[in-house]
Amino acid sequence: MSANPDVSVVIPTLNRPELAARAVRSALAQTHDDLEVVVVVDGPDPGTREHLRTIGDERVRVLELPERGKAPNARNQGARAARGKWTALLDDDDEWLPAKIETQLALAATATRAAPVVATRMISRTPRADTIMPRRLPAPGEPLSEYFTVRKGLFYGDGFIQTSTIMAPTELLRRVPFTVGLRRQQELDWALRVVREPDVELLYADDALVLWHQDEDRDRISLQNPWEEQLEWLRANRALFTERAYAAYTMSVLSSMAAPTRSGRVFRELLAEARTHGRPGTIDYVTFLQIWSLPPNVRHRLRDAILGR
Structure with missing residues (x-):
């Protein structure tokens, strides 16, 4: 060597x-x-x-x-x-x-x-x-x-x-x-x-x-959902994002972590975060609603069916 x-x-x-x-x-x-x-x-x-x-x-x-x-x-x-x-x-x-x-x-x-x-x-x-x-x-x-x-x-x-x-x-x-x-x-x-x-x-x-x-029967970091920790990180690092990116991250990645709570309060908090500090586009609203309305396993099967081989 x-x-x-x-x-x-x-x-x-x-x-x-x-x-x-x-x-x-x-x-x-x-x-x-x-x-x-x-x-x-x-x-x-x-x-x-x-x-x-x-x-x-x-x-x-x-x-x-x-x-x-x-x-x-x-x-x-x-x-x-x-x-x-x-x-x-x-x-x-x-x-x-x-x-x-x-x-x-x-x-x-x-x-x-x-x-x-x-x-x-x-x-x-x-x-x-x-x-x-x-x-x-x-x-x-x-x-x-x-x-x-x-x-x-x-x-x-x-x-x-x-x-x-x-x-x-x-x-x-x-x-x-x-x-x-x-x-x-x-x-x-x-x-x-x-x-x-x-x-x-x-x-x-x-x-x-x-x-x-992405073996779904094995413990992986990407299966953890520390949404409150991620929201804290996002707020502390707002300068790293454009307004468009801030809204997109909040309404997609962060919402995917938070949606299993099925909490109306969290839904409203994240929507307000995106609209107050970001600039959401139409696709962000559609993404946000489908994340909160569909169970994760249904979203995953739908994603793989559309995007996979």
């Missing part, structure tokens, strides 16, 4: 040895092989450590944290330990297709700014369907907060960024770390903050090079 690999792959994990090993193998199978894989075990977990040892590849390093700090902290610790010029993030329940890193490095070489963030499209796999996300890439001059949040149709995924698609300069990930303690929308929070840096541009590979497993 090179003492200074081109790319460091950072994989946070805890108590999921089989999934972590699958993610590690997908990183080791990259067509660009001058890389290291830093598995950050988020707290004492001898089972995962022993399972990873059986992979038998010197490019794998295991960093076991003394106590649990959750995924954002584990990613930050991994970036600090990285030896590569670039760091690519990979969640332990996702996989990469073999050409991901090679494609991203080639795209990074075309950047016009010193610290490009390079993302890719991905395959979102549920038990019912595969969907390519994002369905579109940013338009020239489009505010990125609007690209990430404003829907063109009734379902999310028009504009999108997900942790396992991100590769960035290691120095940039150290300079702009992930927000520790944030349970949802960690990559959105990071992306909106990092693109404000003057030397950063966001580039997307057109190919879908990540497999995002």
Whole structure:
């Protein structure tokens, strides 16, 4: 293994040895092989450590944290330990297709700014369907907060960024770390903050090079619904959003978390938040009403039927 690999792959994990090993193998199978894989075990977990040892590849390093700090902290610790010029993030329940890193490095070489963030499209796999996300890439001059949040149709995924698609300069990930303690929308929070840096541009590979497993019988962060925490985060970070994006996020992402409460008070609070501090469009009102009127499982089946294969 090179003492200074081109790319460091950072994989946070805890108590999921089989999934972590699958993610590690997908990183080791990259067509660009001058890389290291830093598995950050988020707290004492001898089972995962022993399972990873059986992979038998010197490019794998295991960093076991003394106590649990959750995924954002584990990613930050991994970036600090990285030896590569670039760091690519990979969640332990996702996989990469073999050409991901090679494609991203080639795209990074075309950047016009010193610290490009390079993302890719991905395959979102549920038990019912595969969907390519994002369905579109940013338009020239489009505010990125609007690209990430404003829907063109009734379902999310028009504009999108997900942790396992991100590769960035290691120095940039150290300079702009992930927000520790944030349970949802960690990559959105990071992306909106990092693109404000003057030397950063966001580039997307057109190919879908990540497999995002959305197994619905497994505990995942994206199944948690801390809507009050997210509303607090949104209000504290209003400057990251245009008015159009603020309304769209409130009436789609935040409402999806809050709708299971079936609370008329919460419905009215979020509608007032969007209208007072944002600028909703027609599609936002339609999205808001369908989120609050349809049970989540019905929305998910409808989304997959329309957008899937």
